[in-house]
Amino acid sequence: MSPDEIKSRIGSGLLSFPVTHFNDDFSLNLKSYREHVAWLSGFGAAALFAAGGTGEFFSLSPEEVGKVTRAAKEASGDVPIIAGCGYGTELAKETARHAEAAGADGLLLLPHYLMEAPQEGIYRHVKAVCESTGLGVIIYNRANSVANAETVARLADACPNLIGFKDGTGKVDLVRHVTAKLGDRLTYIGGMPTHELFAEGFNGVGVTTYSSAVFNFVPKLAQRFYKAMRASDRATMDEILHRFFFPFAVLRDREQGYPVSIIKAGVDLIGRTPGPVRPPLTDLKPQERETLRELIEKAAA
Numbered sequence: 001m002s003p004d005e006i007k008s009r010i011g012s013g014l015l016s017f018p019v020t021h022f023n024d025d026f027s028l029n030l031k032s033y034r035e036h037v038a039w040l041s042g043f044g045a046a047a048l049f050a051a052g053g054t055g056e057f058f059s060l061s062p063e064e065v066g067k068v069t070r071a072a073k074e075a076s077g078d079v080p081i082i083a084g085c086g087y088g089t090e091l092a093k094e095t096a097r098h099a100e101a102a103g104a105d106g107l108l109l110l111p112h113y114l115m116e117a118p119q120e121g122i123y124r125h126v127k128a129v130c131e132s133t134g135l136g137v138i139i140y141n142r143a144n145s146v147a148n149a150e151t152v153a154r155l156a157d158a159c160p161n162l163i164g165f166k167d168g169t170g171k172v173d174l175v176r177h178v179t180a181k182l183g184d185r186l187t188y189i190g191g192m193p194t195h196e197l198f199a200e201g202f203n204g205v206g207v208t209t210y211s212s213a214v215f216n217f218v219p220k221l222a223q224r225f226y227k228a229m230r231a232s233d234r235a236t237m238d239e240i241l242h243r244f245f246f247p248f249a250v251l252r253d254r255e256q257g258y259p260v261s262i263i264k265a266g267v268d269l270i271g272r273t274p275g276p277v278r279p280p281l282t283d284l285k286p287q288e289r290e291t292l293r294e295l296i297e298k299a300a301a
């Protein structure tokens, strides 16, 4: 897809990040991953992100990102696949090359590694990655890589293929500044952990779509919530928040890294085979899985 096509496509509906499936020895289980992506593709996502944060991008090699992206493309039918890339500039460019060769429809640029960086450095880094690829690129503001509105505007001017801005900071003032300055030059994506908890507020500042991690295992519930948000149907949102998302967040917050582990556990509980999370993450404990099982049952009721 051209950068313009993927830009309007991601703005057209709910997004999600499939978990990456592993065998018990932590090697990639692409067969199981393909089956999961094929199943998810039937629930109306505007695009799926291969090897994103929830897909344990941070635990994959550049070659593995390429393999995961190719497997997603083989399974997703006409649902576009956006691939993760990130770390320092050279590794990000290398990963982008693997993803592009694997047929990705766009790229999500996750934060660079370890160091804080000045705005000029973030600008040069993002620009270099954009210039290295023909794909549309979405910048992901999070952790040690947070571009301010001025930097995002400079990047949008310098990089025609910068098509999206994803927020993982939760800073409404910063995001509002970006949406006010950039208008419809970019598509805006909410990417807080369990973004449904933030969705209504961010919709109010121009972030009209978001990525839903729980879509991995309760896709119908995720779509119901998204449609309620778009329709400003607060009664439905309140009902789903109380029944599912608030207790889900309590469980998710029991351990560092659980925003990813709990999604894998959910996928496992619905009878798919995502396998374990790779270290440094850890899987849910048996009692926590039981609590999640009960929540999933309630969500289906």
Ligand SMILES: O=C([O-])C(=O)C[C@H](O)[C@@H](O)C(=O)[O-]
Residues within 6 Å of the ligand: 016, 017, 052, 053, 054, 055, 168, 190, 191, 192, 193, 194, 195, 196, 210, 211, 212, 213, 214, 259
């Ligand atoms: O990097 C990631 O995986 C995300 O930020 C996407 C997730 O889907 C997040 O928005 C969530 O947990 O709902």
